[in-house]
Amino acid sequence: MIPRVLYLPASIGLGLLVLPLAGLLLRVDWPGLPALLLSPEALQPLGLSLATASVSTLLCLLFGVPLAVVIARSQPRVAGLLRALVTVPLVLPPLVGGIALLSLLGRGGVLGSTLELVGLRIPFTTAAVVLAQTFVALPFLVIAVEGALRTAGTRFERVAATLGAHRGTVFARITLPLVGPGLLAGTVLSFARALGEFGATALFAGNQAGVTRTMPLAIYTAFNGSGVTTDQAVALSLLLIAVAVIILVLVGTRRASVLS
Amino acid sequence: MTPALWKSAANDLLAANLQLTRGSFTLDVQLALAPGDVLALLGPNGAGKSTVLELLAGLATPDSGTVTIDGAVLTAPGRFVTAENRAIGLLGQEPLLFPHLSARNNIAFALRVGEAHLNAAESRKQADRWLDRVGLHSFGESKPGSLSGGQQQRVALARALAAGPRLLLLDEPMATLDAETAPLMRQLIREQLADTSTSAIIVTHDIVDAVVLANRVAVLHDGALIDEGTTAAVLAAPRNPFVAALAGVNLVVGTTQNGAVVAPDGRVFWVRPADAGDLASVGPTPASPATPLAVDAPAGLDSEAPVVPIQATATFGTQASAAARAPSPQNAPAAAVFRPASVVVQMDRPRHASPRNVWSARVTGIEPGSGGVRLRTSGDPEVIAELTPAAVADLGLQLGSTVWLSVKATEVSAYRR
Numbered sequence: 001m002i003p004r005v006l007y008l009p010a011s012i013g014l015g016l017l018v019l020p021l022a023g024l025l026l027r028v029d030w031p032g033l034p035a036l037l038l039s040p041e042a043l044q045p046l047g048l049s050l051a052t053a054s055v056s057t058l059l060c061l062l063f064g065v066p067l068a069v070v071i072a073r074s075q076p077r078v079a080g081l082l083r084a085l086v087t088v089p090l091v092l093p094p095l096v097g098g099i100a101l102l103s104l105l106g107r108g109g110v111l112g113s114t115l116e117l118v119g120l121r122i123p124f125t126t127a128a129v130v131l132a133q134t135f136v137a138l139p140f141l142v143i144a145v146e147g148a149l150r151t152a153g154t155r156f157e158r159v160a161a162t163l164g165a166h167r168g169t170v171f172a173r174i175t176l177p178l179v180g181p182g183l184l185a186g187t188v189l190s191f192a193r194a195l196g197e198f199g200a201t202a203l204f205a206g207n208q209a210g211v212t213r214t215m216p217l218a219i220y221t222a223f224n225g226s227g228v229t230t231d232q233a234v235a236l237s238l239l240l241i242a243v244a245v246i247i248l249v250l251v252g253t254r255r256a257s258v259l260s
Numbered sequence: 261m262t263p264a265l266w267k268s269a270a271n272d273l274l275a276a277n278l279q280l281t282r283g284s285f286t287l288d289v290q291l292a293l294a295p296g297d298v299l300a301l302l303g304p305n306g307a308g309k310s311t312v313l314e315l316l317a318g319l320a321t322p323d324s325g326t327v328t329i330d331g332a333v334l335t336a337p338g339r340f341v342t343a344e345n346r347a348i349g350l351l352g353q354e355p356l357l358f359p360h361l362s363a364r365n366n367i368a369f370a371l372r373v374g375e376a377h378l379n380a381a382e383s384r385k386q387a388d389r390w391l392d393r394v395g396l397h398s399f400g401e402s403k404p405g406s407l408s409g410g411q412q413q414r415v416a417l418a419r420a421l422a423a424g425p426r427l428l429l430l431d432e433p434m435a436t437l438d439a440e441t442a443p444l445m446r447q448l449i450r451e452q453l454a455d456t457s458t459s460a461i462i463v464t465h466d467i468v469d470a471v472v473l474a475n476r477v478a479v480l481h482d483g484a485l486i487d488e489g490t491t492a493a494v495l496a497a498p499r500n501p502f503v504a505a506l507a508g509v510n511l512v513v514g515t516t517q518n519g520a521v522v523a524p525d526g527r528v529f530w531v532r533p534a535d536a537g538d539l540a541s542v543g544p545t546p547a548s549p550a551t552p553l554a555v556d557a558p559a560g561l562d563s564e565a566p567v568v569p570i571q572a573t574a575t576f577g578t579q580a581s582a583a584a585r586a587p588s589p590q591n592a593p594a595a596a597v598f599r600p601a602s603v604v605v606q607m608d609r610p611r612h613a614s615p616r617n618v619w620s621a622r623v624t625g626i627e628p629g630s631g632g633v634r635l636r637t638s639g640d641p642e643v644i645a646e647l648t649p650a651a652v653a654d655l656g657l658q659l660g661s662t663v664w665l666s667v668k669a670t671e672v673s674a675y676r677r
Binding site: 155156158159160161162163164165166167169170173174177178180 | 317318319342343344345346347348349350354356358359360361369370373374375419420423425
């Protein structure tokens with residue numbers, strides 16, 4: 001049923017996605033890989049990345065799910081406005097996001113100077129990493145969950161209400177399970193986005209080893225050759241790819257078992 | 261306010277007075293329901309039937325008006341009790357079973373959050389009993405997606421009733437079911453409403469729903485009630501074209517006897533074999549000895565004398581009281597339905613070998629009908645025959661003429677009520 005002319009562009013598209021990764025694998029110094037990956041220069045950013053991305057994902061769930069519910073159940077005009085506001089960070093270059101965060105929370109920023117008065121300084125801390133990651137990851141979760149909520153509609157919720165279920169019960173036992181797949185997809189997307197976050201983090205949190213140097217920043221640092229080799233950058237990239245693949249596989253099997 | 265009105269208001273389960281305007285559509289409806297009533301809400305598409313249900317269920321807010329149930333005010337100016345606090349159930353065209361919960365857990369959900377407020381263990385136990393009641397004993401673990409449409413709707417009925425509603429709203433619950441499943445679902449609804457003494461309002465297009473399920477009928481047209489009363493009265497004297505079209509059938513509301521339906525005036529209507537079996541077979545009571553009215557076998561209907569009304573009326577009285585005590589295959593409420601075109605009109609007593617219902621009657625009305633001339637004939641209920649103008653002229657029919665009417669048993673369908 002597929003027109004044959006589609007196969008050529010399809011192959012090119014697939015090649016565009018796969019070939020660079022294959023090229024990366026070919027560049028890996030396999031004998032030296034264990035030593036590179038077990039070095040503190042690799043393990044420290046990995047630990048920081050996993051920790052900050054996890055916290056960011058939790059924050060996304062905590063604030064993103066309610067936001068998605070509000071958008072999905074608002075009047076169309078209000079929902080359209082809210083959806084646009086949520087989408088802006090999604091289409092914004094992360095670097096601009098970093099500048100925006102600095103403008104708000106930086107030394108001379110609107111909120112930053114106020115926080116400074118009470119002795120709170122966010123930029124260039126681990127908290128800034130989490131904030132930058134949440135900023136770029138939150139839209140993914142909101143859009144995914146909101147879409148699932150709108151697809152599910154309110155019919156089941158209305159039925160639950162006529163049975164006598166109060167709003168909290170309906171939300172926990174009907175709404176959330178109904179959007180389960182969307183929620184899972186949104187969570188994975190957010191985590192992956194947080195894990196790969198570079199631009200906003202670099203500007204807003206800096207690149208301090210052990211504090212704000214996450215995997216992407218470590219790769220950038222290694223690649224720029226500040227005391228480490230390209231081999232290390234490649235090895236770290238491989239590690240990041242491995243983490244992403246493992247998550248996808250784990251989620252894939254979970255999802256399959258949920259559906260069956 | 262007279263004492264009588266106060267009394268009637270106090271006896272009502274539901275009293276609703278609803279006004280709503282949406283664009284060019286205006287709804288203005290007053291409804292009352294006594295405990296145990298099942299009201300069929302009839303009307304063409306767009307008449308506002310589903311809107312009425314939503315306003316009653318608390319899923320929509322009227323512009324003005326009141327809703328009270330059991331004396332509790334649910335909707336009034338400045339007051340709106342939300343759907344979850346109304347104990348008014350809703351079963352729509354689609355089952356809307358929660359797709360992530362098994363059949364058992366769908367019902368258990370209603371038992372936990374509904375009037376029963378059972379705990380998890382008890383609600384699952386009770387849910388199994390509900391599955392039994394709707395004939396789905398072995399489907400407790402099934403997810404809705406693996407059940408047929410009819411099975412899903414049975415679970416949805418069990419779920420709606422398990423919540424313990426003070427009033428159940430049914431919005432064309434048979435609409436999406438196929439022709440074989442719909443009658444079974446209808447019977448199940450009838451049984452379960454009776455077993456649980458649940459009052460209900462059923463929105464429907466189908467006269468059979470009104471006949472089988474409801475004791476009262478209200479007709480909604482363009483947002484206003486244009487007729488209201490007992491099922492038999494409303495359908496016997498249609499006041500608008502919609503009801504006339506809906507009721508364009510002869511409806512005999514009576515009792516069963518040996519697989520036939522006995523009219524209030526004692527006429528016995530033999531029905532098509534499939535329905536006769538249904539009328540005779542259901543219920544735990546074994547068939548009692550045949551009463552004089554039903555001595556004749558179907559083929560023997562062409563006996564000499566038509567049924568004598570006086571004898572019939574007397575017998576009917578005892579039947580009615582017996583039916584009220586214990587509905588059973590004998591004397592249980594039932595209805596027979598047949599089309600006016602199926603009624604054959606002759607001046608002389610017909611002789612036929614095939615099972616037929618034959619009786620004599622007087623012509624009480626001759627009026628134009630959709631398919632020719634409609635002949636109204638005496639009896640309780642009156643029977644309408646439809647024939648061509650030529651046939652009317654041929655037979656020389658006039659008001660007051662005595663005619664012989666006959667209907668083949670195979671043309672008569674029957675329903676338990």
